[in-house]
Amino acid sequence: MDIRFDGRRALVTGAGKGIGYELAKALAAGGAETFALSRTQADLDQLKAENPDIRTVCVDLADWAATRKAVEELGPIHLLVNNAAVLHCTTFMEIEEAEIKNTFDVNVHAVVNVSQVVAQGMIARGKGGAIVNMSSIGGRVALENVPSYCASKGAIEMLTKVMTRELGQHQIRINNVNPTVVMTAMGKKLWSDPAKSEPMMKRTPQRKFAEVKDVVHAVMFLLSDQSDMINGASLFVDGGVTAV
Incomplete structure (x- = not known):
């Protein structure tokens, strides 16, 4: 399947590392004028060095006003990937105010x-x-030791449905x-310890974790x-975990 985005402008948040980093490169390779947003300038510099055509935006998404100003200054955006997220590894009883606030500030x-x-702008x-x-299987199934993360991804699941309901007419x-x-x-x-990874692997019918390219x-x-008629959906890239 040859996917092209010529003539379109795309924004990827959390583009300094991992999935967002590779997404920005893939969108640029597909012809999109691509904006990569991250709070870490060094990561953006590395991405820019790898692909000079990508335009970078350095801002902390936890800062509502600064983020809004930075995105408004970009002009028209046709494709948006809300990829940025933070993950704190604690139990429910260990959650502190700073953790839950930071998680929801960035993730929701x-x-x-x-x-x-x-x-x-689209309207x-x-x-x-x-x-x-970008949600997670943690938006649908309970995962131990990441309660704030799971709660934030559950919020994203419902937020997407409401956005679909309200914005579909446009x-x-x-x-x-x-x-x-x-x-x-x-x-x-995070998953290098077999004692942690093997139980999760056994829950996965394909017996493997996802690669970034998957x-x-x-996305x-x-x-x-x-995918013109796919709207309000959740696409699970999980090897079958949520199916069983």
Whole structure:
């Protein structure tokens, strides 16, 4: 399937590492004028060095006002991937105010903030657009030791449904991608202990975790015109975990 985005402008949040990093490169390779947003300038510099055509935006998504200003200054955006997220590894009884606030500021509030700005432009132009929110299997199934993360991804699941209901009339499509464990650098580090990874692996019918490319392919499809009638859906990239 040849997916092209020539003549379109795309924004990827959390593009400094992992999935977002590779998504920005894939969108640029597909012809989109691509904006990569991250709070870490060094990561953006590395991405820019690898692909000079990618335009970078350095801002902390937890800062509502600064984020809104930065996104407004980009101009028209036709494709948006709300990929940025933070994950704190604690038990429910260990959650502190700073953790839950930071998690929802980045994982939920920033999705609302960025999407409002982008959707406002889509509505004004009258030509629609596509938004993909990065959820997780943790938005549907309980995972131990990441309660704040799971709660935030559950919120994204319902937020996507409401966005679909309200924005569909403007031909704006909003979908979720819900990965299992993904073998990013962070994923490999967090799941390197067999005592932790093997129980999760046994829950997975395919007996493997996702690679970054698996998630990138899913997002690219949902952004493309080839998914024109897919709206308000959650695409699970999980090897069958949620099916069983």
